[in-house]
Amino acid sequence: MAKKLQLELGKNSYEIHIEKGLLGDLASRLRKLCKTNKIFIITDSVVDDLYGDIVLYRLLKEGFTPRRCVVAPGERSKSLEQAEKIYSAMADFNMTRDSLLLTLGGGVIGDLGGFVAATYMRGVPLVQIPTTLLAQVDSSVGGKVAVNLQYGKNLVGLFYQPSAVFIDPLVLNTLSDKNFNNGMAEVIKYGCIKDEGVLSILEKLHGREQIMGRIEEIIFLCCCIKREFVERDERDNGERMLLNFGHTLGHAIESLSCYGYSHGESVAMGMQVITELGEDVGITEPGTSGRLKKLLSSFDLPCQCPAINGEDLCEAIRRDKKNRGGELNLVLLRRAGKACLHKTSVNFFDRLAKCA
Numbered sequence: 001m002a003k004k005l006q007l008e009l010g011k012n013s014y015e016i017h018i019e020k021g022l023l024g025d026l027a028s029r030l031r032k033l034c035k036t037n038k039i040f041i042i043t044d045s046v047v048d049d050l051y052g053d054i055v056l057y058r059l060l061k062e063g064f065t066p067r068r069c070v071v072a073p074g075e076r077s078k079s080l081e082q083a084e085k086i087y088s089a090m091a092d093f094n095m096t097r098d099s100l101l102l103t104l105g106g107g108v109i110g111d112l113g114g115f116v117a118a119t120y121m122r123g124v125p126l127v128q129i130p131t132t133l134l135a136q137v138d139s140s141v142g143g144k145v146a147v148n149l150q151y152g153k154n155l156v157g158l159f160y161q162p163s164a165v166f167i168d169p170l171v172l173n174t175l176s177d178k179n180f181n182n183g184m185a186e187v188i189k190y191g192c193i194k195d196e197g198v199l200s201i202l203e204k205l206h207g208r209e210q211i212m213g214r215i216e217e218i219i220f221l222c223c224c225i226k227r228e229f230v231e232r233d234e235r236d237n238g239e240r241m242l243l244n245f246g247h248t249l250g251h252a253i254e255s256l257s258c259y260g261y262s263h264g265e266s267v268a269m270g271m272q273v274i275t276e277l278g279e280d281v282g283i284t285e286p287g288t289s290g291r292l293k294k295l296l297s298s299f300d301l302p303c304q305c306p307a308i309n310g311e312d313l314c315e316a317i318r319r320d321k322k323n324r325g326g327e328l329n330l331v332l333l334r335r336a337g338k339a340c341l342h343k344t345s346v347n348f349f350d351r352l353a354k355c356a
């Protein structure tokens with residue numbers, strides 16, 4: 001069943017549409033949003049091979065003048081150098097502030113394209129078409145856009161809300177299992193922090209095929225949870241922090257493994273380890289970590305503390321840009337479906353040395 005939700009952010013409000021097969025009907029939906037015929041599409045070569053032609057064809061058929069810009073897949077494309085090349089291509093296309101920028105791809109394309117849309121001519125209209133599960137439930141919602149520096153990820157960025165987000169879950173069929181499961185880590189995160197019902201749904205479904213049978217509902221529930229946090233805290237100063245459940249440790253694991261573990265895998269380990277620690281210190285209801293472990297394992301997500309030295313982990317957590325001045329706002333679970341902020345210091349992780 002098609003779903004729609006509205007993000008209420010004053011003049012930055014917009015709709016998120018979720019519907020299987022939506023891509024086929026994209027052009028007519030864009031007609032309602034677009035003041036001119038010019039549409040600049042940013043995508044990566046993998047997504048372009050799969051969906052580029054069909055999107056371009058439909059836009060042409062609807063009378064638009066599209067131009068596509070294809071970048072290499074992967075995190076390295078989220079760079080200022082890449083952004084500069086895109087600015088030039090947009091100028092060459094004579095883009096004005098009425099023209100539309102369309103992102104067609106995963107979180108890399110969404111973040112890069114969003115960054116370019118926010119900065120070109122001080123902002124052009126943006127429509128996001130996320131094509132990975134991670135992008136559909138997480139990165140396309142909330143308006144964070146950024147590029148990386150060699151010093152770290154997402155160091156140059158801003159908040160820039162799109163005019164609309166169009167989610168077609170059918171494009172997930174071409175996603176590798178690894179990328180699918182990567183997104184499932186974030187889905188599980190939402191269930192953990194806010195909606196135990198999401199976890200119950202996942203526990204009843206077996207395998208990717210059954211998940212795809214209820215994918216519209218699952219994506220909708222995740223987007224609703226993210227919407228709630230974003231609406232209350234658009235610029236990420238307070239409550240939105242709960243969305244970082246598993247991410248303090250996750251980011252540290254990701255960078256210490258030199259990105260050998262994917263984001264989803266790292267967050268899965270982060271969520272599991274922090275939930276076990278939460279139980280140890282008496283904040284998390286006993287049994288929660290066991291339930292989480294079962295669910296993560298069913299998506300082939302790792303949940304053992306990786307063989308990384310505990311001291312190194314603490315050092316990486318200290319370096320994280322989110323952890324100012326030695327004080328940590330750690331997200332713990334009270335129980336499945338309810339998270340809380342726990343003010344502590346990096347020393348909280350000293351007990352991790354035991355599993356190094």
Ligand SMILES: NC(=O)c1ccc[n+]([C@@H]2O[C@H](COP(=O)([O-])OP(=O)(O)OC[C@H]3O[C@@H](n4cnc5c(N)ncnc54)[C@H](O)[C@@H]3O)[C@@H](O)[C@H]2O)c1
Pocket residue numbers: 044045046047050073074075078105106107108109111131132133134135138139140141142143144145153154171172173174175176179182
């Ligand atoms: N802005 C935010 O709030 C936010 C939140 C979370 C993550 N992120 C960012 O998102 C990025 C990760 O996103 P990602 O996991 O989507 O990675 P990604 O964009 O690199 O996509 C992963 C791979 O899947 C391929 N792909 C995309 N759609 C496909 C499809 N339908 N079928 C087959 N292959 C497909 C891509 O070509 C790529 O090789 C990171 O840069 C991260 O920082 C941003």
Ligand SMILES: [Zn+2]
Pocket residue numbers: 186247263267
């Ligand atoms: Zn994440």
